Amino acid sequence: MRRDLIAAAVALRIGAGQAMAGWTVLAGRCLFYILIMTVLSALWDKVADERVAGAIALPAGGLVLYVLATEWITLSLPSVHLRFEDDIRSGGLEPHLLRPKFYLLQSLAQSLGGTLVRLAALGVTAVAWLLVTGRQGPPAATYPYLFVLGVLAVTVGMLLYAVAGLCAFWTRRILPVMLVIQKLMFLLGGLFAPITLYPDWLRKIAEATPFAAHLYWAGVQALHPSGAMFLQAAAWQALWIVLLSLLCLALWRAGLAKVLREGGV
């Protein structure tokens, strides 16, 4: 167990190193972040300006900070699902099974390493974007909370992607599964707007899902910083990290049994 964790830490460091070495890709992602924030801030500014009778009242300052946080998390996510899909479909998985290190843990740790680098780079981009556009950011004391929730949020997101990737044992191509997971992130995670703006019944459902743990809790912390909400958010995120890790493990074991029984997918 200890050796596995040390190997995972090394994989995490390798993942971080790879992400930093591919700085052009990282820069492209930061550019995309700026572009999407330009579009989404324009959207929310327009909604805030319009104030149509009967429309939901937006929080003071609009929803730009919320969207800034949710996009920060979304764009930091790794493509771990594609790695699983490629390895499972191409037979690239089998050589890993001969090695003494646990493929699933190593892959996830390596992806998390890259994710943390992207999280940092996009975090700096977010602050720079706020400064350049002259928008007011969250209070300085909120940043440590956001950092912790951001790291937990990308871990939840990465595990959701991993679940999609592991479905390749059965579906071979995971695009449809991914599309559904991504849209659930949009809808139940509240990518564009807090789930508190939804009808009450939908909000209650959404809050209890891993998608809210992935996006909503960190986003709402940027909008309405609060210590109590931070603890609640961290608890939801920790719960979903445990549950999704167990689900990944179960899928891995079942998928591996299928590969060993049938000789491939």
Next chain:
Amino acid sequence: MIGSLRLYAAQSAAAIRTSFSDRGNFAIQVGGMIVNDIFFLTLWVLFFAGFRSIGGWRLQDMALLFGLTMSVVGISGVFFGGYRDLAATLLRGELDALLTQPKALIPRLLARESIATAWGDLAGAIFVLGVFAKLEWADLPALLLAIAAGTTVYVCASISFASLAFWAAGARSFARELTDFMLLFSSYPGSIYRGAVKTIAFTILPAGFVVLAPMGMVRHPSGQALAVVVFGAVVYTAIAVGLFHLGVARYRRGASPSI
């Protein structure tokens, strides 16, 4: 010309049949895309239920935009699916075999692949346009023209982005990202774009000509609206053809990068 069209039709039909061949996988991909589109539509329905309007745009306008975008992406994916990874095709040197043959290059590259998920977009587009966009039968000619023009601009812009691969090896992911940026711009109400962002939406990432101008033509048909839509399609076709053949000339000299 007719020979080229026949060849394109035959190659495209073969690509479509290939995409059908694994039926289970095809059904999963199409179903997944339909579910994806339903979620996206639900998101906008919830949005407009809460906020009513964005700069004068209402749910039916958003549905028309969404339906047009899905139609454009669906038709492009089914019949011109090679556009999606064209830069990689060029960088892998797959042009070599085609250069020895007398037929036109661009149609053959586009017809190499048919993307299964695009059928899901097409099905979704018909549903959204039919149920939510509040269109009349009289709007059908303008709608078809809008889809044709939008598809032309979308595919031609994608060819232009992919042609960067004749000059830079890193163009593979960059070209796909530019295409995705164009789609991103095409997925939001035109009323939110102002100043420099609006200029980008009508030039480098021509969402304006892919969906916004065609949509204006469907809602408010006029000679001027038609001229703008046709102008966009002609200009982006000329740019794509020009840039691609400039790149091919460079490729023939052996000056293009490869992977």
